[in-house]
Amino acid sequence: MPEDSIPNYTDALVKTTNVSSDEVASLEETPKIADISPANEVFDKSYVRDSIITNSEENPYKIKRPYKIELKATIKK
Amino acid sequence: MRYIEVEKKESNRIEQGDIYSNVEYIEMISQKDEELSINKIIFPYVVVLSQDCDLKQTSPYFEGEAHSGDDDKKLFSVIVAPIYNEGLFLLGEHLADETIGYQMQKIEKLRKGKETTNYRNLINNETPRYHYLNFKEEVGLPNSIIDFKHFFTVDIKYLYSIKSTNFVIKIKVLYRESITQRFSNFLSKIGLP
Numbered sequence: 001m002p003e004d005s006i007p008n009y010t011d012a013l014v015k016t017t018n019v020s021s022d023e024v025a026s027l028e029e030t031p032k033i034a035d036i037s038p039a040n041e042v043f044d045k046s047y048v049r050d051s052i053i054t055n056s057e058e059n060p061y062k063i064k065r066p067y068k069i070e071l072k073a074t075i076k077k
Numbered sequence: 078m079r080y081i082e083v084e085k086k087e088s089n090r091i092e093q094g095d096i097y098s099n100v101e102y103i104e105m106i107s108q109k110d111e112e113l114s115i116n117k118i119i120f121p122y123v124v125v126l127s128q129d130c131d132l133k134q135t136s137p138y139f140e141g142e143a144h145s146g147d148d149d150k151k152l153f154s155v156i157v158a159p160i161y162n163e164g165l166f167l168l169g170e171h172l173a174d175e176t177i178g179y180q181m182q183k184i185e186k187l188r189k190g191k192e193t194t195n196y197r198n199l200i201n202n203e204t205p206r207y208h209y210l211n212f213k214e215e216v217g218l219p220n221s222i223i224d225f226k227h228f229f230t231v232d233i234k235y236l237y238s239i240k241s242t243n244f245v246i247k248i249k250v251l252y253r254e255s256i257t258q259r260f261s262n263f264l265s266k267i268g269l270p
Binding site: 074 | 112114117118119159174177219
């Protein structure tokens with residue numbers, strides 16, 4: 001393939017999954033450490049510890065789970 | 078329940094048992110007319126399952142060191158498996174982010190104040206699909222579960238490119254061998270006559 005016919009993807013990459021207003025709203029729904037009842041055995045110390053070590057500026061609930069992003073690019077010819 | 082031993086010192090190369098954060102898995106690349114779409118899944122933590130001798134032999138190719146004249150030992154990819162937070166895992170919500178939306182099986186931890194058999198099997202590594210990681214407090218990682226069924230491969234050049242920024246810890250030799258051995262046993266679960 002001639003070099004000038006290779007599409008240039010990188011210049012056109014657009015990240016489409018910036019933090020949306022919905023996502024910001026979901027931050028407020030994230031369980032706080034104080035909300036985790038000791039009686040609820042499922043939320044054991046590992047979850048609490050996880051929340052503590054996570055940067056509080058981000059959503060600990062979200063970043064400790066896998067998530068999907070989609071990138072869109074227009075191929076330049 | 079035994080703690081898993083780890084080291085925080087990063088090696089010059091990728092090693093079996095290394096844990097990396099925020100590793101990308103390319104789910105799909107599709108093209109429609111002039112539009113290219115790339116779907117990725119970002120895994121918060123993965124553990125390297127590839128055998129260490131293979132990783133050692135391939136490292137000179139990626140570290141600019143001298144190696145034999147041919148590319149016989151050069152790898153394309155590294156086998157990894159995701160590590161899930163125990164609390165979310167027990168709830169079956171570890172893949173429930175709205176961008177993925179999987180509801181997984183719940184594992185009940187206690188019934189009538191006693192640990193259930195399912196939970197005990199999980200933490201004692203008697204469930205072939207999973208490997209339980211019981212980290213010491215000072216490690217700074219929550220107790221976690223490796224799901225062998227969700228293993229995938231990552232491009233080795235990509236993993237080297239994020240190695241220094243995304244390295245978290247490495248699991249010590251005996252423990253990592255146990256993990257890889259259980260993984261290979263899980264993959265070869267069908268017996269032969």
